[in-house]
Amino acid sequence: MADRPLMPIATAVWLIDNTSLTFDQIADFCALHPLQVKGIADGDVGAGVRGIDPITTHQLTRDEIEKAQADPEYRLKISRPKTIVADKPRKGPRYTPVSKRQNRPDAIAWMVRNHPEVSDAQIGKLLGTTKTTIQAVRDRTHWNTANLEPRDPVGLGLCTQVDLDAVVRKAAAKKAKLQQADPQQAEGPSLDPVKDETPAEEPAEEDTNKKFDPAKVFADFSTDSSENS
Numbered sequence: 001m002a003d004r005p006l007m008p009i010a011t012a013v014w015l016i017d018n019t020s021l022t023f024d025q026i027a028d029f030c031a032l033h034p035l036q037v038k039g040i041a042d043g044d045v046g047a048g049v050r051g052i053d054p055i056t057t058h059q060l061t062r063d064e065i066e067k068a069q070a071d072p073e074y075r076l077k078i079s080r081p082k083t084i085v086a087d088k089p090r091k092g093p094r095y096t097p098v099s100k101r102q103n104r105p106d107a108i109a110w111m112v113r114n115h116p117e118v119s120d121a122q123i124g125k126l127l128g129t130t131k132t133t134i135q136a137v138r139d140r141t142h143w144n145t146a147n148l149e150p151r152d153p154v155g156l157g158l159c160t161q162v163d164l165d166a167v168v169r170k171a172a173a174k175k176a177k178l179q180q181a182d183p184q185q186a187e188g189p190s191l192d193p194v195k196d197e198t199p200a201e202e203p204a205e206e207d208t209n210k211k212f213d214p215a216k217v218f219a220d221f222s223t224d225s226s227e228n229s
Helices: 008-018 023-030 034-042 062-070 104-114 120-127 131-139 161-181 183-187 214-228
Strands: none
Touching (some): 008 023, 008 034, 023 034, 104 131, 120 131, 120 161
16 A cells, blocks of 8 residues: 555545544645645535545544544554555466557567577567467468568567566576586587588609619619520
8 A cells, every 4th residue: 555545635525524633634644735635625626525534444543543633743644454465476378458469470570589588488478479479470471471570569568678678587597507508509509510522632643853773773684684695
């Protein structure tokens, strides 16, 4: 509950009619200007407004009013609920108004292009769409692919900036964790190394200018000639 009562003018009307509180006390409690309270008392402001009892609405106690009536300098304190019930967490995909559902493919295209680290499940929950639609946008098999225009889902009113930042932050943290565990898996498949297709070097031709010993060469001829003779 806020620090001001519900329907402050109606509450001020009731306090003026049923208590002896000063204008300043009522103005402070109802978050109004003292001149507004004076105008309500004179019938110039809030004419026709029906007063609301802050006691029955559990915004004030009778003891608190009596304490304030006894001391004009005292300021009323609004009653707090004894128990605070937490908001029930929302389950399932986000509800999207019919007038904005036609913009979801554009928002999906924006998410896929600008935040590839966000999973399809996270996109579906954020935008209130299905994995089938997300996959169709990714594969460019969506029936309206030719007319899709990536647009920020916050600007389209499909989610809040806080929700979008939370999803992106969570996805980035998960990606960083995967990179630490397995860098190749986190970065995706890498290209195969290029094979070296350079032909093998042909054996070098024998050096025809290699030095030789004439004595050994002619020794063979002299041996053959002696045997033939």
